[in-house]
Amino acid sequence: MDAMLLTSQLINGLVLGFLFVLIAVGLSIIFGMLGIVNFAHGAFFALGAYVAWTLKPYVGGVGVLFLAPLVVFGIGLVAERLLLRPLYNKEPLLGLLLTFGLALFIEEAIRTIWGSIGHPYDAPAFLSGFIHYGPVFVTQYRLAVLTVTIVVLIAVWFFLEKTRFGRIIRAGSRDGEMVNMLGVNLSRVFMLVFGLGTALAGMAGVLAAPLWSVVPSISEQAIMPAFVVVTIGGLGSLRGAIVSGLLVGVSVAMTIQFWPAASGAVMYLLMVAVLLVRPRGLFGETWERFE
Amino acid sequence: MLAVQDFGGQIDGRPVKVIWYDENGPQTTQQNMQKLVEQDHVVGVTGGISSGDMLAVMPIAKRSQTPLIVTGANATQITGADCNRYTFRVDLPNYTTTRTVYPSLTKHGKNWYFISASYAWGIDGYKQMKGLLDAHGGKVLGADKTPLGTSDFSSYILKVVSKQPDVLFLGIGGSDLTNFLKQFHQMGLTGKIPVSALVANDTDFWAAGKEDATGVYPKIWNYTGDQNTAKSLAFAKAFQNKFGKPPESEAWQDYFGMSALLTAIKQTGSTDSNKLINFLENHKFEGYKKRPIYFRKWDHQLIQSTLVAKVRKSIPDRYNYFKIDSVQPAANKPLESIYPDQSESNCHMNAN
Structure with missing residues (x-):
């Protein structure tokens, strides 16, 4: 076993990890701010990929990166307004059931609209090469995904931590009644947060489309890693999602190197191990609302 | 159903009624099979893609004495260890697909790398191909198992690249194969390392796209090529007219399954199951392929010629991906030469 190959796998795992982070970040935000476990996250991810496939001939591979998440954002707003809003002060289980139903509904809608067989989707031509330098063997497209993920993470962090709007969201998620009394229309804020979370899922879908097959089951391929990453990182923690996404990426790559048959199970084992030691996940916070 | 149309929708003045249920997971498939047998009192059942689902319903076929023609499942034991008198199988076992494509691959060299799905079908396929390779003095440079539903193959591809094999043989199918082809292409390897697999479902290649598709594969049927008979071309045309796209190979398998039952x-x-089975065991079906095809009496495997299909250099449209290199076995060899003989098989129908 040469060190060169191991280094390659390590780097590849980190790059893969960024894809996991991107898939998980929207789920993390929706949970962190609204307290809803969004089972339909994978379905919004799939919608992103499919909408991108439809729009790509008109606006190109880069254009869809902005347009498709926008469409998913719109769908997310509608879903929040019509379905989720009545459930905020009820049992958390109801939100879970509802989003689970929504996931099935969206997947079936995708089958009806786009058919059950897959659609070809290639990376934009200018990103079709790869970089091979020493142990580094990475495709340009994966580097682009990495770059977009970092930009998105910085933007989300800035939005939540440094803007007035972000402060309202954070305050509202902790003590909604108080924020309401201060004259803020909190239901509109929550609607936007849900839309933002789904848009991020959509964006992950767009970016994953050239890597994965665009088939209706793409939603299932996204939802499990998203949940695992968020659980390991600590529910609602942005920092946790980043650390655990990278951790999962590297673990998967290393398992493929040494024991490939277990590569599907390794992220779950990692999750079990982390939860045994830290039941709230790596960076999980204490939440008054759920205590 | 196009096969029913072929028969004018009726047999001896009695209308043919098709009752159609879904196949999703062994348990529901079992329930649906029960329904077909007990409530709908069907004469025979045909279809099925997943080996797990089919292995779950085969005992029902046997218990209720209903002929079951499995069209799309590949597990060896369907016409091997788990074979029974009421079950027939159209699709090819791994024994046959590996022997179909091996001669076309071995000319690239004897050092191979394998990536196989870690369940019965993939593992069995790996064993079959490794057996052939070993027998001819080839070498396995690496063999990785991958969980079903793997979305990212980049780490596997890095391992393959580090070994520089002459041939990369895949035991994966469905969207896993599509994912693999896309990522393999992005890493600049398309055309550099020859690729083949246990199976080539058209839809997996359509989903991968023209740029990413590559390799030589065993195939049961293809809608283009000289090997097609008039009947098989007529089917392709009727399918195209009805669905607006050409038929993938599974469509032909289902078409043949239904045709066999209706014939x-x-x-x-008669609708008496013993008479039907007796007929299916002894009839030679003409016109579906150039040489007559038949269900072998002792294991109920459909004995038919296979294709070596190569992905075209330039793909003319959204569907026409494959060029047929050859038909196997060669015309001077018996069809059964690419199927396991009785001594290699675990099917003992009388014992089951």
């Missing part, structure tokens, strides 16, 4: 009912003039 049996028509020729025997």
